[in-house]
Amino acid sequence: MQNYRMQTKILKNYTSKSFWNNKSVLITGINGFIGGNLAKHLTNLGAYVIGITNNKIKNKFLEFENLAKLVNISQINLQNYNSINNFIQTNKVDMCIHLAAQVDVNIAKTDPLLTFQSNIAGTFNLLESLRKKNEIKAIIVASSDKAYGSYPLSKLPYKETYDLRPIYPYDVSKACSDLIAKSYSDDLFGLPIIITRFANIYGPGQLNFTALVPDCILALENYRKFIPRGNGTNKRDFLYVKDVCDLYTCLSYNLYKDIRLSGQIFNAGTTRGYTVDYIIKKLCYLSDRKDLYLDIKQKFKNKNLTGEIQHQFMNYKKLQRYFGWKPSFKLEDGLTETISWYKEFLKKNSFNKFIKK
Helix, strand or coil: CCCCCCCCCCCCCCCCHHHHCCCEEEEECCCCHHHHHHHHHHHHCCCEEEEEECCCCCCHHHHHCCCHHHCEEEECCCCCHHHHHHHHHCCCCCEEEECCCCCCHHHHHHCHHHHHHHHHHHHHHHHHHHHHHCCCCEEEEECCHHHHECCCHHHCCECCCCCCECCCHHHHHHHHHHHHHHHHHCCCCCCCEEEEEECEEECCCCCCCCCHHHHHHHHHCCCCCCCCCCCCCCEECEEEHHHHHHHHHHHHHHHHHCHHHCCCEEEECCCCCEEHHHHHHHHHHHCCCHHHHHHHHHHCCCCCCCCCCCECCECCHHHHHHHCCCCCCCHHHHHHHHHHHHHHHHHHCCHHHHCCC
16 A cells, blocks of 8 residues: 555546445544634535544534534544444444644643643544444545645745654644554554545634634724744745645545555645735735734744744645645635635624633
């Protein structure tokens, strides 16, 4: 399996409703930003979506989108092996997309134990439970571009063949879960697993308001002031969440159809690193708030980014070679849609409900 190379045959029917109809798809971390968007995407294709979360708060994204009644959500702590194992053994699961994680890099800096327990133990508890059930046809494990660690700007974008050499807690936790997934996909256990390493993801439903895009939108709409973490020169790549949902669908479908894809790793980005300064400027100019950009520009002075990788961006060459896939959304179009969504959402929901105390 490890030496398999996709030939020219490309399966393009991954959005076929006849395929997805009544397929039971487990989304871990369904209460999260990507999980909620993916649930929306899959229910629109006719899949039966079951989700697990350790968060008591209902998914405001699914409620806002009038989809909460179309998915079956259970509160399960992935750090508790017996809980997740009992859940897996008593539910039909055709495919699983593992998104559950502690994703806040700021929390990881101050509470590495929580991050390691959530991202590492959560992954091996889930995969061991699925191994024992022995009926799953496709598992997608969401790693991260941060699993690679720091590479010189001249070596970017990251390639799937690069060694993982993370240092910071969140980055290490994702690299560990990445390697655990690789182990379970090998011939010894033979679980059908694809590992994804994606760039920063943005879009509607991202309720972690420490993330760059929603944090800046709060300032644009005068909910609070924007406080930069660095000087704005660090580079990041940004994928729109609708592209990400399409890609998870593509990978799940193709792995379901072709077990030889198991063990493969796929990066996804736009091939370009945008400075934080550029993203903020773009958001401000799209909102006709040049004044805010000039104010933030002043705050960048004498700020140094600590505890995070300086530059990160990805390409999609391998995905295009295997499946003919590439991102559909341009940055400006994705940001425009995102700003509009938050304006409507924040009229009915206080962002303070989603701030971790």
